Amino acid sequence: MDIVSVENLVKRYGDLVALDHFDLRIRPGEVFGLLGPNGSGKTTAINCILQLLTYDKGSISLFGEPMAPTRYDLKRRIGVVPQNVAVFEELTVRDNIDYFCSLYVGERARRRELVERAIAFVGLEDYARFRPRKLSGGLLRRLNIACGIAHEPDLVFFDEPTVAVDPQSRNAILEGIKAMNASGATVVYTSHYMEEVEEICTRIMIMDHGRGVAVGTNAELKAMVSAGERIEVEVAGLPELPEPVLADLRVLPHVRRAAAEDGRLTVMCGQGTRNVADVLAVLERHQVPMGRIYAEPPTLNDVFLEITGTDLRD
Amino acid sequence: MLSVFTATLKTVARDRGVFVWALAFPILLSTIFMLMFANIDEAQSFDPVPTAVVADADWDASPLAGAVESLAEPDAEGSDALLAVTAYPDEAAARRALLAGEVAGVLSVDAAGVPRLAVAPADDGVGVDQVNQTILQNVVSAYGRDRELLAGIVAADPRALADPDRVAAALEPPEGLRSVSLTREAPTETVRFYYALFGMAALFGGTIGLVAVCRVQPNLSPLGARCAVGALSRGRVLVASLAACWVIAFACLMVAFLYVRFVVGVGFGGREGLCVAGLAAAALLATALGTLVGSLPKVDYGAKTGLLTGIVCLLSLFAGLYGExxxxxxxxVAREAPALAALNPARVITDMFYSLYYYDSLAPFLAKLGTLLALAAALFAASLAFVRRQRYASI
Structure with missing residues (x-):
């Protein structure tokens, strides 16, 4: 049974189609990444799933049952960490978490226990009596997360939780998400930071213009495209790389593009098993002095670029 | 629900902006009123009429001396003295004081025991001097009338003078002439302004409802969106939030009421308990008004607070708050378009206190109270049309 099942979802804002026959299936225990540039429809999809937004067409099921605005039994099993920090400025950290937890858990004693656990989970023990305005951006994000997960939901939506967060807090957030997943929660994670998605997600959907353009594991997505390694070689000893060297590189079967600039040679390859060896062989043959050599596997950005024709960060 | 209620109490109670309008405003304005109206009340207070008497042997022998002396002292019911008497040894000294403006008139008695009154020439206006002279003329004429009455009794039935009851009955005002109070309390010009102030202060309490509604509506704030995805129904969240708003609005009004009653010293006809009931209804209406404005779709928060302020100021204008x-x-408006006045909550609140202060019957108060509750119900019903939606086309 899928935890989330969305079929043929269409959402329009006037003439703008925000979700264009969007399909989504998320299995229990996954950390599912929704990756796409700003405006690709990630947040709209989540808001439709959560029944905050009306939609023009399609169906949504959660935990195998049709989702509706009044399905409080289903909502009780869902946690939401919104993109914008949404907490009460007038309440302390502990009171904020207790308030949002109370929207799911009525029993006070049980709630007290959950709140303390959530505070510990995000590492805000020393700030429990602080009001939000006294917290840094990173700590605010942690509070935002604690408010969304305190009731220990089975399914948690994280909508770009690391925007404008320092690296230390970012790492803490990602580790926290992994820990939640390890304890049994299914996670839906939206981001336009491909590195994060690659790091924590077990499956990824790439979205563009309201549609899911590709879905699969990190490896599956990269295998879908012909892009291979990106090889960079420092050639600092030469002011300009001789044109015959570049010509020999370009005729290699897996090389798609080769260029040199500022003492650095960049070679873009397709899928292959001997890319680095072949490139180095050409350079040795021409006795090109080599410094450091880097070989990076294809990124999700390369996948996005090949599928959509535009850069993910555009 | 209890946690939502408690959290709303805490969040609203810590919102300084709310307290500026709901609490500080009425206290500040009532203090300004107190300072402004102090002069008006002083101008309307009565000072005893400065009166000279020629304290010669004829005066001492006349019953008028005793009557004037009694008028120069506070009566048994605590009313102020009517006359402030200064005795002069002779007529000439008394007239000098009159011409100097030290006294309003000179009372004396001639050798035959007939009272005489001398007053200064009146100017063209009608002022304190003329009022004082009229009072003195009434004193003298009343004494003359009673004197003639008693002389008549002596002539007709001298034994009647031995019966104090018959003498008192004879000196009573004629049958059919009776002092009747038309209102429960003596009318004063200033209390209506304080009551109108309560109308405005109560409606400004609507800010509390507005803030609370905006915080739980998903289309109005990220916080609202977050609350809306919770597993507690929207209706329960709203009811708990608005109940907390009502408690705070009522508490603010109560503090303002206690200040106006016991610090400023405004009277409420000795019906403070009923005033509390009225304030509770006014707070409910204010919460409903704030809820309605707060739930208006496609209007941002700043525009809503501006709109609410404008509505309250306009309604208060027609409650008579801004001066004579x-x-x-x-x-x-109340005379020519009574329906409009009846639908103006600021006016209804003003009139509610007014009816408690002036009328013996509670019927007018209860009618206003009922109107407030009906208006609150209507406003809540209108709000419901906007807030009942669970999903939005855009947020």
């Missing part, structure tokens, strides 16, 4: 011309305007 506005009070006349409010009365004109």
């Amino acid at each position: 011309p506005c009070m006349e305007l409010a009365d004109l």
Whole structure:
């Protein structure tokens, strides 16, 4: 049974189609990444799933049952960490978490226990009596997360939780998400930071213009495209790389593009098993002095670029 | 629900902006009123009439001396003395004081025991001097009338003078002439302004409802969106939030009421308990008004607070808060378009206190109370049309 099942979802804002026959299936225990540039429809999809937004067409099921605005039994099993920090400025950290937890858990004693656990989970023990305005951006994000997960939901939506967060807090957030997943929660994670998605997600959907353009594991997505390694070689000893060297590189079967600039040679390859060896062989043959050599596997950005024709960060 | 209620209490109670309008405003304005109206009340207070008497042997022998002496002392019911008497040894000294403006008139008795009154020449206006002279003339004429009455009794039935009851009955005002109070309390010009102030202060309490509604509506704030995805129904969240708003609005009004009653010293006809009931209804209406404005779709928060402020100021204009011309305007609207006045919550709240203060019957108060509750129900019902939606086309 899928935890989330969305079929043929269409959402329009006037003439703008925000979700264009969007399909989504998320299995229990996954950390599912929704990756796409700003405006690709990630947040709209989540808001439709959560029944905050009306939609023009399609169906949504959660935990195998049709989702509706009044399905409080289903909502009780869902946690939401919104993109914008949404907490009460007038309440302390502990009171904020207790308030949002109370929207799911009525029993006070049980709630007290959950709140303390959530505070510990995000590492805000020393700030429990602080009001939000006294917290840094990173700590605010942690509070935002604690408010969304305190009731220990089975399914948690994280909508770009690391925007404008320092690296230390970012790492803490990602580790926290992994820990939640390890304890049994299914996670839906939206981001336009491909590195994060690659790091924590077990499956990824790439979205563009309201549609899911590709879905699969990190490896599956990269295998879908012909892009291979990106090889960079420092050639600092030469002011300009001789044109015959570049010509020999370009005729290699897996090389798609080769260029040199500022003492650095960049070679873009397709899928292959001997890319680095072949490139180095050409350079040795021409006795090109080599410094450091880097070989990076294809990124999700390369996948996005090949599928959509535009850069993910555009 | 209890946690939502408690959290709303805490969040609203810590919102300084809310307290500026709901609490600080009425206290500040009532203090300004107190300072402004102090002069008016002083101008309307009565000072004893400065009176000279020629304290010669004829005066001492006359019953008028005793009567004047009694008028120069506070009566048994605590009313102020009517006359402030200064005795002069002779007529000439008394007249000098009169011409010097030290006294309003000179009372004396001639050798035949007939009272005489001398007053200074009146100017063209009608002022304190003329009022004082009229009072003295009434004193002398009343004494003359009673004196003739008693002389008549002596002539007709001298034994009647031995019966104090018959003498008292004879000196009573004629049958059919009776002092009747038309209102429960003596009318004063200033209390209506304080009551109108309560109308405005109560409606400004609507800010509390507005803030609370905006915080739980998903289309109005990220916080609202977050609350809306919770597993507690929207209706329960709203009811708990608005109940907390009502408690705070009522508490603010109560503090303002206690200040106006016991610090400013405004009277409420000795019906403070009923005033509390009225304030509770006014707080409910204010919460409903704030809820309605707060739930208006496609209007941002800043515009809503501006709209609420504008509505309250306009309604208060027709409750007569801004001075005598506005009070006349409010009365004109009430006469010419009573339905409009009846639908103006600021005016209804003003009139509610007014009816407690002036009328013996509680019927007018209860009618206003009922109107407030009906208006609150109507406003809540209208709000429901906007907030009942669970999903939005855009947020």
